[in-house]
Structure formats: structure tokens, C-alpha cells
Amino acid sequence: MTQPKANVHRVFHALGDPTRRKIVEQLSERPYSVSQLAIPLAITVAAVVQHLQILEESGLVRTAKLGRVRTCRIEPTGLSVMEQWISERRTTWEKRFDRLGDLLEEPEES
Amino acid sequence: MTQPKANVHRVFHALGDPTRRKIVEQLSERPYSVSQLAIPLAITVAAVVQHLQILEESGLVRTAKLGRVRTCRIEPTGLSVMEQWISERRTTWEKRFDRLGDLLEEPEES
Numbered sequence: 453m454t455q456p457k458a459n460v461h462r463v464f465h466a467l468g469d470p471t472r473r474k475i476v477e478q479l480s481e482r483p484y485s486v487s488q489l490a491i492p493l494a495i496t497v498a499a500v501v502q503h504l505q506i507l508e509e510s511g512l513v514r515t516a517k518l519g520r521v522r523t524c525r526i527e528p529t530g531l532s533v534m535e536q537w538i539s540e541r542r543t544t545w546e547k548r549f550d551r552l553g554d555l556l557e558e559p560e561e562s
Numbered sequence: 563m564t565q566p567k568a569n570v571h572r573v574f575h576a577l578g579d580p581t582r583r584k585i586v587e588q589l590s591e592r593p594y595s596v597s598q599l600a601i602p603l604a605i606t607v608a609a610v611v612q613h614l615q616i617l618e619e620s621g622l623v624r625t626a627k628l629g630r631v632r633t634c635r636i637e638p639t640g641l642s643v644m645e646q647w648i649s650e651r652r653t654t655w656e657k658r659f660d661r662l663g664d665l666l667e668e669p670e671e672s
Contacts, residue, residue, distance in 0.1 A: 461580060464578050464580075467578070468574050468577070468579070469578070470574075477651065480650075480652075480654040480655040481654055481658070526651070528655070531651060534648060537583075541641060542590075542641065544590040544591055545638070548591070548592060
């Protein structure tokens with residue numbers, strides 16, 4: 453079994469697409485088979501398979517085949533990559549305000 | 563001044579593009595003018611302006627013109643929208659495990 457290679461670019465690209473976000477939303481509720489996913493999305497099974505491949509490569513979804521049915525589950529690695537990127541932006545941004553606050557609080561030199 | 567209308571689709575679409583993520587990364591460090599942003603990205607000012615428009619509409623960036631210079635700053639609204647979406651997925655997903663845990667802990671009926 454190959455480990456999904458989650459990286460910032462793959463995850464953001466994967467979730468930039470509304471159908472793929474919909475798939476992740478569905479799978480956060482419970483595992484689904486490929487054909488079960490296709491019904492509410494009103495797209496073909498082949499299209500779902502393509503989206504799933506991108507989601508799997510981004511570490512957002514895991515799929516496993518048992519007999520003739522492929523079951524899809526959410527994989528939290530990809531979401532963590534995204535959270536990490538946002539958190540880094542916030543930290544950098546907030547640090548700037550802290551430095552500004554420090555400057556304002558510094559007593560004037562006499 | 564119009565309020566940026568951040569919504570899930572706009573924010574994910576905006577950050578699905580690597581150049582726009584780069585702009586947000588830059589602006590989390592400090593405000594930049596449009597032409598200052600263009601240099602490290604090695605793209606034209608016109609291209610930066612187009613990206614900035616999408617970022618502004620997504621509530622990820624704010625710009626203000628003073629004289630002939632347009633200054634760009636990060637706007638945290640868009641990042642919050644994204645964090646909220648991820649957090650909802652995580653909550654739904656983790657709740658399912660809690661329910662599973664409860665089921666496993668339930669004493670067998672005699």
C-alpha cells in the first residue's frame with residue numbers, strides 16, 4: 453500500500469474544485485462506495501473515479517477494493533496540510549501585530 | 563467601501579492557484595504595493611491586479627489606493643471561512659468515531 457503524498461499544492465488544487473469538496477463533505481459523514489458517491493453528484497462513475505484519484509494523491513481520501521466494490525473513506529492527512537498552511541499565515545500575520553504592539557508600548561527615550 | 567463577500571467556493575477557488583497562494587504568503591509578512599508584489603512573482607503588474615481582484619472578492623486581501631500607489635494587505639476573513647470548512651469536516655468525522663466508541667463500550671445485553 454502506498455502512503456498518500458500530501459503537499460500544499462496538491463491539497464489546495466484538489467479542494468479548489470467544488471465536486472471534490474462535495475466528495476470530501478460526503479465522506480466526512482461516513483464511508484461510501486464509488487457508485488454511491490456518483491448518485492447525489494449526478495456525474496458518471498468514471499468522473500467520480502478521476503476525482504477520487506486526485507483526492508487520494510492529495511492525502512484527502514483513502515480507497516480500498518473488496519471484491520467488486522471500492523469503498524472510499526476520508527483521510528485526515530490532507531486536511532492537516534491545509535490547516536498547517538493557514539496557521540502559518542496567521543502566525544506570521546499576528547506576529548507582525550505583536551511587534552507593532554511592543555513598539556507602541558515601549559516608553560519614549562528621554 | 564464594499565465589504566468582501568467571503569464564501570467557501572470563492573476562497574477555495576482563489577487559493578487553488580499557486581500564484582495567489584504566493585501573494586497571500588507575501589502579504590502575511592507585511593503590506594506590499596502591487597508593483598512590489600509583481601517582482602518576486604516574475605509576472606506583469608496587470609496579472610497581479612487580476613489575481614488581487616479575485617483575492618479581494620474572496621475576502622483574503624484588502625487593497626487601498628493612496629495617490630498613485632495601491633497598497634495590499636492580508637484580510638483574515640477568507641482564511642476563517644476555510645478554517646471553518648475544515649473544522650466542520652473534522653467535527654463530523656470525529657463524531658462518527660465517538661459514536662463507534664460508545665457502541666463498543668456499551669455492555670452486552672443479557
